[in-house]
Structure formats: structure tokens, C-alpha cells
Amino acid sequence: MSDDCIFCKIVAGDIPANVVRETDATLAFLDVNPLAPGHTLVVPKDHYERLGDMPSDVATEVFHEVYELVPRVESVVDADATTVGINDGEAAGQEVPHVHAHIVPRFEGDGGGPIHAVAGERPDLSDDDLTDLAAEISATHRE
Ligand code: 5GP
């Protein structure tokens, strides 16, 4: 637990949240400032700042909870679709430094965009650049 982390405090029960699901390693609760009705956050109970900081089994459980929740939330709020996203790091917009997956219900004509709308200007990469990048990523190990 990180002392000044708001999500650690929610996990510990020190501040209230609208909890929707709990497993040994995860907690899911409604976002206090929702982008849509049913906007849910799934967090690991232990404090990890970045996606890659989680052990593999915890990462698996977090994603499993996303898998379990998306159809449930969609059905409760009668959504047409869902955007699932993780702001992984400050430069990507992460404000709470405790891993959390957003489940954002989406509705026809809700005025929102696809996940493609989150990045800035698109890079100009050739086919060779893409081939080189794929090879480099494929040969790299996690730190
Ligand atoms: P981030 O920008 O870090 O990906 O998203 C943080 C999310 O946490 C925001 O959507 C924000 O509304 C939500 N949030 C921040 N503080 C609290 C809180 O105390 N309780 C709950 N339930 N959600 C919070």
C-alpha cells in the first residue's frame, strides 16, 4: 500500500467507493467522475504504478475482470459498446499513479471518439520502418 494513494485507500476501505466486483487480487468500482453511466475502474489491490510493474498473474486477473465486467456493465446501462483503456504513465494522461483499467460504456451518437483519437499527430513511418520496429520489439525482453 502506498500511503498517499487514493486507490490504495479505496482498497483498504479508508475512503468509500461504489464497489461492483472484488477478487483476491482486484477491486472494481465506479469512477467518481464518470465519462458515461457505468464508467468502471478495475485496479489491482496491491499498489503498482505502471502496467508493466504488475506480476503476470495480477495482470491476468485485472484483464479477466475487465472481460467479466464489460458485458455486465453494458447490459445494466443498456450501452451499445464499450471503450476499454489504460492511461499507462503520466504522458498518456495517467493522473492516479495506481494501475487502473477504464471501462467506459458507449452509446450510438454519444459524440465520443475511437481510441485512435487519443494520440497526437500520426508519425510518417515507411513499411521498412514498421518491419524494423517489429523486429526490435520482438527481440526485446522486459526490464
Ligand atoms: P486516470 O486519468 O489516472 O487514468 O484516471 C483516474 C480516474 O480516477 C479518473 O477518471 C477519476 O475520475 C477517477 N478518480 C479519481 N479519484 C477518485 C476517487 O476518489 N474515487 C473514484 N471512484 N474515482 C476516482
Ligand code: ZN
Ligand atoms: Zn495505490
